[in-house]
Amino acid sequence: MTSPVPRPVAVGVDGSPAGLAAADWGAREAQLRDAPLRLVHAGEWQPYSHPPPEGPEAARRWSEGVPQEVTTWLHHRHPGLDITAERLTGPPPEVLCEAAEAAELLVIGTVGIGPVAGFLLGSVALATVAHSERPVVVVRARAADDGPHRGHPSGAASPRPVVLGLDLGRPCDDVIRFAFDAAALRVAPLIVVHGWNPPMFYAVGADPNEDADIAAEEQAALRRTLGPWREKYPTVDVAEQAVIGQPARHLLEAGSRAALVVVGRHTPSPRALPPRIGHIAHALLHHCPAPVAVVPH
Template structure:
């Protein structure tokens, strides 16, 4: 069965940005694109009130997905576009739609005044529920934003892609996350920047400020661990130029800072089947809210 790139669509500016990003990704992967439009039924007492005219309801349930699909076909004639209209709770419907997808693309509002995301409850719930990769795209995201500056100093889609950025935990590096990042770099013909943040074990912490030798030794160990984790992947993807950065301090802060120069940020999420709910992890959570580039969350065991 051929997988599809699936984009969630609700007519908002962020979802339209997600659709456009998904169309470019589908074209890059040579896969069809499915736009999933979710209509959430209103409670019965409200449904009986004359709040929405027939024309308004038809606009939301028919016109928006049709116009979005027509626009994608016009701008990306090589992409096979279909529309699926589903009814239900958006987070549950989208999580189900992602099961057979190559990846799911969702929109997220940009934070006013500063770079980053405002990840809504639907997006956060979908990221936490699905086991397929989920990409979050900000409202207003443009194709040129993923590319380097042209000679005039302006980002241009005709220029090379910016590097893909991978956040890697050397204590538990997961093949699924690493391969997704390398594959994304290959498709973009870009480099891969791998960022690892580390902090000393608690029993070392008190000695670090005064023992520079201890700090240097721990730093060397972290650099070696990062190089070892990436060694087989460098061999598997020899055409990808890899830059490794092992830095002391918060991994989330380092990734957010580096996202300004990235075309795509790739982070992992451990799959947890717990009766107490689902979680996405503190680093991934912070990156989702504050990175300035699209973020791909790749679930792993």
């Protein structure tokens, strides 16, 4: 019986350095997964790193050339990778979300972090993450050459960890599975961060013994949640961190040295308010130097 054809890794390309970083990251991810790579360029997408070509005809020729140029560049960097490239017409978030539906995950790029990083993520990235029904990985322009994408079992280099932000109030299987898969593919350790806060009426430090009891309960709950996943992924080295305080702050700290940070995005019902990213994912997307995977659930 033949094996099923793997779903591709899709990448949104726009001709910018950030788009190239996303394409390179997506190519390496496709190689890890033994999957094809699909490049998608929205005809209405203009690069934000430099002015668009003057005139509609020049803009059309530039747009048509982007997918092929990126494909050629990737073939030199990743010989043998199965790459397809398409130029589609439509609003970029809609085009990218449609491409994600048939993909294992979608990769998009954004500019590097800085003092005004909060203003640089871009409306395309935010809208795509908020509406996609598949995992979206946002890669910064500087992330493409930040070291190995996977671990080295030979011990030649220590792989950077995968970091998972986990809410024990709703520990979704899809989010946990994505993080364990990512760690296993990279032969990398997995750091699971659960940030918690004591009840509003409780004063931290008032009773050291009670502080220790609550912390132990949170750690035990985290261990119980991850127990079945440790059995499913026995080769993944898991470190559990149940830490008091804002989860975003702890995840940003762990993400400063991570290969990938994974968080979930709660998907509301169709009758609910428009999709939201959530404050933790929002903080990571704007300020985390590592690639950030947002997994809807």
